[in-house]
Amino acid sequence: MTSDIALAGPDAANAEAEVLRKSPFAIRGLTVSYDQKPAVFSVDATIRPGQMTAIVGPNGAGKSTLLKAALGIVKPLSGQITSLGRPLAQEMHRIAYVPQRASVDWDFPVRVIDVVQMGLYREIGLLKRLSGGQKSKAMACLARVGMEDFAKRQIGQLSGGQQQRVFLARALAQDADLYLLDEPFAGVDAATEKAIIEVLKSLRAEGRTVVAVHHDLSTVPEYFDDVLLLNVRKIAEGPVAEVFTDAALEAAYGGRLASARITTNAATG
Amino acid sequence: MFWSALTFQLGYNATLVTLGATLLGVAAGVTGTFLYFRKRALVSDAISHATLPGVALAFIVMTMLGFDGRNLPGLLIGSAITAALGLYCVQWLSSRTRLTEDAAIGAVLSVFFGFGIVLLTVIQTMASGGQAGLESFLLGSTAGMLYSDAVLIAGGGALALALVVIFRRPMLMSAFDPEFARASGIDLNRTDLIMMGLVMGVTVIGLKIVGLILIVALLIIPPAAARFWSDRATNVVIIAGILGGIAGWSGASLSAVAPNLPTGPIIVLFAFALFAASMLLAPGRGLLMSALNHRRFQRAVHIRQGLVSLAQGQPIYEPLTLRLLQKAGLARADGVPTDDGRAQSSRVLRDEKRWEVARSDPAFEMAAARYDGLTQIEDVLTPDQITLIDTRIGAPSVVAQ
Numbered sequence: 001m002t003s004d005i006a007l008a009g010p011d012a013a014n015a016e017a018e019v020l021r022k023s024p025f026a027i028r029g030l031t032v033s034y035d036q037k038p039a040v041f042s043v044d045a046t047i048r049p050g051q052m053t054a055i056v057g058p059n060g061a062g063k064s065t066l067l068k069a070a071l072g073i074v075k076p077l078s079g080q081i082t083s084l085g086r087p088l089a090q091e092m093h094r095i096a097y098v099p100q101r102a103s104v105d106w107d108f109p110v111r112v113i114d115v116v117q118m119g120l121y122r123e124i125g126l127l128k129r130l131s132g133g134q135k136s137k138a139m140a141c142l143a144r145v146g147m148e149d150f151a152k153r154q155i156g157q158l159s160g161g162q163q164q165r166v167f168l169a170r171a172l173a174q175d176a177d178l179y180l181l182d183e184p185f186a187g188v189d190a191a192t193e194k195a196i197i198e199v200l201k202s203l204r205a206e207g208r209t210v211v212a213v214h215h216d217l218s219t220v221p222e223y224f225d226d227v228l229l230l231n232v233r234k235i236a237e238g239p240v241a242e243v244f245t246d247a248a249l250e251a252a253y254g255g256r257l258a259s260a261r262i263t264t265n266a267a268t269g
Numbered sequence: 270m271f272w273s274a275l276t277f278q279l280g281y282n283a284t285l286v287t288l289g290a291t292l293l294g295v296a297a298g299v300t301g302t303f304l305y306f307r308k309r310a311l312v313s314d315a316i317s318h319a320t321l322p323g324v325a326l327a328f329i330v331m332t333m334l335g336f337d338g339r340n341l342p343g344l345l346i347g348s349a350i351t352a353a354l355g356l357y358c359v360q361w362l363s364s365r366t367r368l369t370e371d372a373a374i375g376a377v378l379s380v381f382f383g384f385g386i387v388l389l390t391v392i393q394t395m396a397s398g399g400q401a402g403l404e405s406f407l408l409g410s411t412a413g414m415l416y417s418d419a420v421l422i423a424g425g426g427a428l429a430l431a432l433v434v435i436f437r438r439p440m441l442m443s444a445f446d447p448e449f450a451r452a453s454g455i456d457l458n459r460t461d462l463i464m465m466g467l468v469m470g471v472t473v474i475g476l477k478i479v480g481l482i483l484i485v486a487l488l489i490i491p492p493a494a495a496r497f498w499s500d501r502a503t504n505v506v507i508i509a510g511i512l513g514g515i516a517g518w519s520g521a522s523l524s525a526v527a528p529n530l531p532t533g534p535i536i537v538l539f540a541f542a543l544f545a546a547s548m549l550l551a552p553g554r555g556l557l558m559s560a561l562n563h564r565r566f567q568r569a570v571h572i573r574q575g576l577v578s579l580a581q582g583q584p585i586y587e588p589l590t591l592r593l594l595q596k597a598g599l600a601r602a603d604g605v606p607t608d609d610g611r612a613q614s615s616r617v618l619r620d621e622k623r624w625e626v627a628r629s630d631p632a633f634e635m636a637a638a639r640y641d642g643l644t645q646i647e648d649v650l651t652p653d654q655i656t657l658i659d660t661r662i663g664a665p666s667v668v669a670q
Contacts, residue, residue, distance in 0.1 A: 068448070071452045072452075073451045073452065092452070097449060097452035103446070105308075105445075109496065111500070114502070118453075121438050121442065122453050124438075126439075150638070170449070191631040
């Protein structure tokens, strides 16, 4: 990639810099490996601002790993991650992350509202107490996912879908420009899925960028604007209408395509 | 005698020692809670056992340099150095090799402790080694503690508490959801380092009073006991501090009265008594209350199911259900409902049908979450909402009849 630019001269380099400056989330040459087996290999991706992008691919395609490596949760072997042209590591205050629900211990002694308030710690700092305004902000985020009545509940008493909405409320409290979500619809009920997608669409309407790891091919055209098809390497990226084709799915899913195609056809036809 | 020790009436020195032990208990309980939240409680066992070679080496070095080998600050600095080394070994083994943390802890703990014991034996053969009294670091002793020692311990405990207050948010966040914490800009390694540093500090200042073998108990038992009392992290931390403080205070007091008993085990036994009481008696999560609640719930379910069966004219086979209905005056011995039973059973059936509607409609999600098969829907929904539900169940039930 970089050598191409060098060969192509300063104009191409300027064009690339311009592309990076505009993208809220751009990945260049990202490789991550677990025990010398690459989970993500040399992936480039440029997320468009103000759009909803799905990261799609078969199991083990490195979808979650890509997000975690971008955020520094796992250490990549190589690659640059930028946001609006600056290294992502310096822009963490503009990013909110919603991890997979299964990644935490739900018996942990915290209440729903405590979890949402964790989204505010970045702005509060180490010692200050929560102001009244911040408390009502946390409550408003909870209301936005329809969970305000559950504020005082211990988190272990929630259903899976409710837990997912609490995680989303915590991310809302971070008031970010870029939302990265890892499988937000995995194992949630239909009502929650609807509630989450409404919130994500409202974030987009406010001009924020949403990127979600997604496993349900049938809902990709309905929910998302753009798609990043991944199977360790990048298969395709771009607007759903152009990129989410049988050929690209065949390339990403290989022999598993048959079932994938049935589900997409069922959704579109 | 014990009472005067508890109320700080045994003279200046004993009072100071008791105060030091109390502060140590509070600091250990509070720091240990974060370790417990992070599910790394056993690391503290490796840290504490790794202090022994440090204590012994510090004694040897100080003696060889012509100082008093029993100087407490010197011994504690030595213990901190090998404890840090032991901690580093555990971290390195579990992150850089395929060994899991428990295996790394087992290996480090035994090797460091074994090395420390060998060094103690070497010290015994040294000229000035006989009266070293380093064995008291194994099980702790308040006998012969100096004023300056007590001040050191109390000051260290207070410092540890202050650091916990400062770093409570990052420590809590990285314990609950490390991925989110990392994405929020919290440096996980640094937070873990602070937490482990605090644990090490508490271990080192606790060596003199509790001893290295049992200090782990003072870090783990208070949070385990406190967890029975609350579902909020902040409260668990505070309660663990209080329980640890009580254990340290009463243990040191008893030890002031009976100087031949080792202080560490006494403090740990007090901590255990508090744990046992918490486990049995705590409201909500305590064993006694949950057993009672379970029994009450079971009986209520039986009565409710019995009433539903009566309302639908079905026979009741379950002897417990029948007995409970009879006792409540709702049914006769042959299972025929009394007038009261008839009235209640039709009310219960209506309640069940209303619940059915409420639970199938996402608009009532909050209410539906409170469904437990017992709570009356009137307690959860407003009369208007219930009227709305009734308009929906009215029609089909007429058709069914």
